[in-house]
Amino acid sequence: MKNIIVCLMPGATFDKPTAGLLAAARGLQPQLTIIVPGIVSDDTTAALAGQADNVICASDDGLDEYQPEIVLGVLQSVCSDLNPDIVLLSNDTYSQEIAPRLAGRLGGVSAGDAQSLSLDGDNLRITRSVYGGKAIATVELRATPAVVWVRAHSFAGLDAKDAPGTIEQRSITVEGDAAKHLGATNIVERHAESSGEVRLEDAAVIVSGGRGLGGPEPFEQLKDLADAMKAQQAASRAACDAGWVPPHWQVGQTGKKVAPELYVAIAISGASQHLMGIADAKVITAINTDADAPIFKHCQFGLVEDYKAVVGPLTEKLKTLLS
Amino acid sequence: MKILVCLKQILDPDIPPRDFAIDRDNRRAARGSANLVTNIFCENALETALQLREKAEGEITALTFGPSSAEDVLRKALALKADHACLVEDEAGEYRNSATTALVLAAAIRKLGEFDLIMVGREAGDWGAGQTGGLLAEQLGLPSVSFVDSIEATADGVTLRRQTELGWEKVEATTPLVVTITNNDENVPRIPKTRDIMMSARKPVTNWKLSDIDVTCDDITAAGTALEVVDLAIPEKTTECEFIEGDSIDEKIDAFAKRLASIVQSA
Amino acid sequence: MMLLAALNPAEATREVMWNISHSWVMYMLLVPTMIIAGRGVYRQVQKWRAGQPAARFDRPAERIKRVVKHVLLQQATLRDRFAGVYHFLLFWGMITLTIATTVVLIHHDFSIDIMRGRFYLYFQSLFVDVLGVLAMTGVAMLAVRRWIVRPKKLVYTDESTWLLVLLFAILGTGFLLEGWRIAATNDPWGNWSPAGIVISKASLAVASVETLTTLHWLVWWFHMALVFGLIAWAPYTKLLHVLTAPLNIYTANLDAGGGTLKQIDFESAQSFGINSLEQFTWKDLLDLDACTECGRCTSVCPANTVGKQLSPRDIILDLQSLLDRNDLASRNSKSDGEQPDEYKPAFPVIGQTDNLSSDALFECTTCAACVEICPVSIEQLPKIVDMRRFQVMERAEFPQQMQDAISSLEGRGHPFKGTQLSRMDWAEGMDVPTIEDVDAPEVLLWVGCGGALVDRNQRSTRALANLLKQAGVNFAILGREETCTGDPARRIGNEFLFETLATQNIETLKTHNIKSVLTSCPHCFNTFRNEYPKLGGDFEVLHHTTYLAKLIGEGRLTLDAKAAERIAFHDPCYLGRHNGITDAPRKILKQLTGSAPAEMEKHGRQSFCCGGGGGLSFVDEPPDKRVNQERARQALDTNAETLAVGCPFCTTMMEDGINAVKGDREMVVKDIAEVMWETVSRE
Structure with missing residues (x-):
């Protein structure tokens, strides 16, 4: 049996990515420990306990919101105690930031964006997309602990176990080596581009636009379409790089990796880097003038038409159909 | 401000899928006809550094670890007016992972001197591991911030803007500091002036072997084998797209809308 | 007796400088006039001389021919009908009047008795008078255009207004002087000056001979002052073109149609x-x-x-x-020998x-x-x-997107950043021979980045290769060795990159001992034809429209069915205007359909760009300012079902443009090779 620890970030709730992350961990073995730094609600703790043997709520005086050096210090302190073989994290920016540093501090090895996890004898193996989605690599992590952040959305959440695990409140004082950079960095402002927006990673339906739109204006039109479908809007890298929409709309290798039920790609040709971001979508469909566009090779169904002639009437039809 | 920018030379990530092939023995991409380029996020990092130097006095050192061909990325950095350039040559030229890279870069940086800011790209367009920045910070014993897209110098350090899921954060930090850089519309890499390209060929590049920075093959092997690629394959994609048919565009849109609606309703 | 002698046409003349005394004053005034005018011309000449060298005095025969065509016959000017006509009238009117004045000068000042007899009557009186009237008509037309029609393309300045007034006044006073002289001297040859005689009669009806004589004296000096004033002022105005235009036409670029880019x-x-x-x-x-x-x-x-x-x-x-x-002469030319970091x-x-x-x-x-x-x-x-x-x-x-194209050219040898295609994808399953397979090909098919790496154009390239196979042409392609000719780099402005790519390509072609290059891309064609020779690359270069027409002519391709559709042709700029090839594609289309293609108003050498040249095909234009949509409207107005083109860039630009503005009209865009492949007899 391995000593597997799942590290969450401050403010964690039992949402879709957390459920996916825990499912990934439980796929390796049923026994695991969850560390939640900071303040966490009882409901969340209870839900987490349904998924694990132990839930450690690790609090520190200065820790109510994410600060990299404090979170790192707390996780380092707890992990040093527990001596894990495997540490798993989610795919949010904070987890991605922490993973390699935690590995460095614990003397382990780190990897990211795991799409599947398995145990090969003693070692953890993960698969991940590489070369801009053109290849899949299987990577074996041979040092302990193996610290990995997981593409959490790729995993379907599991039901709670029959017997919930224990819940432990642990008050941590970050000190010694773990405390060496406390105060060196300080997040002083946090901005959400638009409040109340569902994270792209959690969206059930996504309407995405690409370079073929030719400018920022058509995204306004796509907004009506997205609203009709209660969808989130996204974009390809070309559209973000051109400044037509904000960078956090970007889906792809270097943007968001999304897993919606439906992904509608409009005027996106489908570079492999973009396809990497939508590999986990259940249904992909596209509107494009070019039937040979690579995007169609990944679509269940598609419409070969100019989006200009389609979007308006389509929006009206969907409004009627979905009202 | 003394700035160090780490650069990585990679296989052109824009190579068409049909030209992409795998070297199965070495479990890496075959070079084929593809050219080698500077990793885009490394270019974003260099651009961010250049903009920072325009606003605050400073010096930029470009550092890379790779085969001798990686000198090209340094020449390009010099053409963009980096002040110094240093290549740590990977004589063996085997697969290197983030752990070995961080180890070598840290050793080289210690030998190069003190820096206020060490900048790396958030990930590379080949393996996309996204680990080097964090590992390098730990190797050097420095704090770090990831996904930074702009930097301003302040009296006692730097103010950073970094991207998060839904937006951005402002981070105040002391130096020395390691940052990983992501792209936004302000750090789109500039291109060099032709005269500067011509001049860059004549500028000096510090060329070190691993022995010059006191890294042994054993160190490399230890870090390298901790993380091993055991298989590399090109995924098969077999989805057959059903194109919506119809006698008129209205009919097609109608059929398309119904398909969409049924999925949305069940979602 | 006097009367009889005077009426002998061989003796016809008039008294020069009649009614004018103190004519030396005029000569005194001529000196400062010429000094001021001379200074004006000299000043400009000095400025031109400050420029860099350019060899523009070779091939004098060709240059003189240009001057005859475009100066004397005003061919280029006459392309704009209204403005061309009045310019022609003014040009020849003013030249004639200047000659007439010179005749007076020779007669009076050099005492050579030439203003006499039939020359006096036919030329100096009748011809000059008529041309003067025509010049006056020109001035009137000019005034109508400038003050009533007011086209947007003109520049409306005080200078041009005053020049127009001045021309009118000079011509007008000239006619008055002629009329009053005829009236006051009761000139027996007055009928030879139709305008003069009309003014003479009209003036005598309202004024006495004495009054007219006095007025004549006054207006003569006024006329002279105006003329001298114009001469002095002209070099400082756009009238300088009287000198510079012929000179400029003589020293014009005789090579490529669009002007030659410097090395x-x-x-x-x-x-x-x-x-x-x-x-x-x-x-x-x-x-x-x-x-x-x-x-x-x-x-x-x-x-x-x-x-x-x-x-x-x-x-x-x-x-x-x-x-x-x-x-420009004041430029501080001192150089300390060291290259400054940045050019100032x-x-x-x-x-x-x-x-x-x-x-x-x-x-x-x-x-x-x-x-x-x-x-x-x-x-x-x-x-x-x-x-x-x-x-x-x-x-x-x-522009950023041009930078992307340049970076891609540097790294990948093609300008299409992010294309999902590779050079040989179009030939998949077609068994197209590469240069390794063919010993001495008749032609090398230079596919071009536009023909190979853009989804849409793969169809055109396949059609062309099929046609070549059908015709039994022994051809080959370079395959992966092919890179961009450098055209986009050169037009965008990266001459360094252009030279690098061009030198490489010339080297590659020489290595394979290529003599003849066939391409469907007018940009590649232009670069090979007009620019590579200057870098040491001399190859026979063929555009596919010309080559396919030749294959039809030689009977190597036979056209099967008559294409039923109505076809219009869009001339690619780098084919028609830059290289003068406008007939070959039309010949093909005529054979395909049995009738000449539908023409847009702007066609042939006057064609309107698809918007894709000069690196602009890589740039997203503002949605309301797209050249391809403007051209698409022109194409749709022909009501043709098919728009044939002969350029991969035009194909995609026109297709996008037409799709954007067609509404419920239908028009498909096809390369000439595609249209041909649909109708050619196949084995």
Whole structure:
């Protein structure tokens, strides 16, 4: 049996990515420990306990919101105690930031964006997309602990176990080596581009636009379409790089990796880097003038038409159909 | 401000899928006809550094670890007016992972001197591991911030803007500091002036072997084998797209809308 | 007796300087007039001389022919009917009047008795009088256009108003003088001057001979003052074109249609590209002073037509006014031998006015419609590229998407950043021979990046390869060894990259011992044909339209069915205008359909750009200012079912444009090769 620890970030709730992350961990073995730094609600703790043997709520005086050096210090302190073989994290920016540093501090090895996890004898193996989605690599992590952040959305959440695990409140004082950079960095402002927006990673339906739109204006039109479908809007890298929409709309290798039920790609040709971001979508469909566009090779169904002639009437039809 | 920018030379990530092939023995991409380029996020990092130097006095050192061909990325950095350039040559030229890279870069940086800011790209367009920045910070014993897209110098350090899921954060930090850089519309890499390209060929590049920075093959092997690629394959994609048919565009849109609606309703 | 003698036509003449005493005053005044005028001309000549060298006095026979065509016969000017006609009238009217004045001078001052007899009657009286009337008609037409029609392309300045008034006054007073002289002297030959006799009769009806004599004296001096004033002032106005235009036409570029881009010596060039007046050649500077402000270049400019900033006329005029304001001779030419870190222009041009802004310069599609239309052979395009070069190579400041194209060219040898295709994808399953497979091919098929790496154009390229196979042509392609010819790099302004790519390609072709290159891309064609020879690459170059027409002519391809559809043809700029090939594609289409293709108003050498040249096909234009949509509207107006093109860039630009504006009209875009492959007899 391995000593597997799942590290969450401050403010964690039992949402879709957390459920996916825990499912990934439980796929390796049923026994695991969850560390939640900071303040966490009882409901969340209870839900987490349904998924694990132990839930450690690790609090520190200065820790109510994410600060990299404090979170790192707390996780380092707890992990040093527990001596894990495997540490798993989610795919949010904070987890991605922490993973390699935690590995460095614990003397382990780190990897990211795991799409599947398995145990090969003693070692953890993960698969991940590489070369801009053109290849899949299987990577074996041979040092302990193996610290990995997981593409959490790729995993379907599991039901709670029959017997919930224990819940432990642990008050941590970050000190010694773990405390060496406390105060060196300080997040002083946090901005959400638009409040109340569902994270792209959690969206059930996504309407995405690409370079073929030719400018920022058509995204306004796509907004009506997205609203009709209660969808989130996204974009390809070309559209973000051109400044037509904000960078956090970007889906792809270097943007968001999304897993919606439906992904509608409009005027996106489908570079492999973009396809990497939508590999986990259940249904992909596209509107494009070019039937040979690579995007169609990944679509269940598609419409070969100019989006200009389609979007308006389509929006009206969907409004009627979905009202 | 003394700035160090780490650069990585990679296989052109824009190579068409049909030209992409795998070297199965070495479990890496075959070079084929593809050219080698500077990793885009490394270019974003260099651009961010250049903009920072325009606003605050400073010096930029470009550092890379790779085969001798990686000198090209340094020449390009010099053409963009980096002040110094240093290549740590990977004589063996085997697969290197983030752990070995961080180890070598840290050793080289210690030998190069003190820096206020060490900048790396958030990930590379080949393996996309996204680990080097964090590992390098730990190797050097420095704090770090990831996904930074702009930097301003302040009296006692730097103010950073970094991207998060839904937006951005402002981070105040002391130096020395390691940052990983992501792209936004302000750090789109500039291109060099032709005269500067011509001049860059004549500028000096510090060329070190691993022995010059006191890294042994054993160190490399230890870090390298901790993380091993055991298989590399090109995924098969077999989805057959059903194109919506119809006698008129209205009919097609109608059929398309119904398909969409049924999925949305069940979602 | 007197009367009889006077009526002998052989003795016909008139008294020169009648009613004028103290004519020495006139000669006294002529001195300062000529000094002022001379100074004006000299000043400009000095400015041109400050420019860089350019060899523009070779091939005198060809040059004289151009002068005959475009100066004496006014061919280029006459392309604009109304303005052409009045300019023709004014041009020949003023020349005739000048000759007449010279005749008077010879007769009076050199005492050579030539104003006599039939020459006096037919030429000096009748012909000159008629031409004077025609010149006056010209002035009237000019006034109508400038004051009533007021076309947008003209520049409305006080200077041009005063020049018009002055011309009118000079001609008008001339006629009055003639009429009053005839009246006062009761000239027996007065009927030989039709306008003069009318004025004479009309004046006698209202005034006495004495009054007319006095008026004649007054108006004579006034007329003289006006003429001298005009002579003195002309070199300081756009009337300078009377001298500069013929000179400019004589020294015009005789090579490529759009004007020849200069080569750069990268070892010694002070800067790569131009950002200072004196860096232009003397011919470039002469161009500025040759401009007549007619505005034709701007009115045919595709970028300007769709509402962009770019205006070739205003680029020339703004440069001209910079040339006016700066004393090029004063340039401090001291050089300390060390290359400064950054080139500091002595007389900067880029960004000095809105028309010279970098943004405007990069709106140019290099279609060369401006160069083609200019009646005085001004080369706007090479100057635009010269300034672009500075922005690209010295400042690295130009549109992001062009930067992407350049970076891609540097790294990948093609400008299509992010294309999912590779060079050989189009040939999949077609068994197309590469150069390794064929020993001595008849032609090398140069596919071009546009033909290989853009999804849409794969169909065209396949059609062309199929046609070649059908015709039994022994051809080969370079395959992976092919790279961009360098055309986009050169038009965008990266001459360094162009030279690198061109040198490489020439080397590759020489290695494979290629003699003949066939391409479907007019940009590749133009580069091979007009630009590679200067870098040592001499190959026979064929555009596929010409080659396919030849294959039909030789019976190697037979056309099977008559294509039923109505086809219009869009001339690619780099085929028609830059290289004069307009017949071959039409010949093919005529054989396909049995009738000549439908024509847009702007076709042949006057074709309107698809918007894709000059690196603009890589740039997203503002949605309301798209050249391809403007051209698409013109194409749709022909009501043809198919728009045939002969260029991969035109294909995609026109297809996008038509899809955007067609509404419920239908029109498909096909390369000529595609149209042919549909109808050719196949084995």
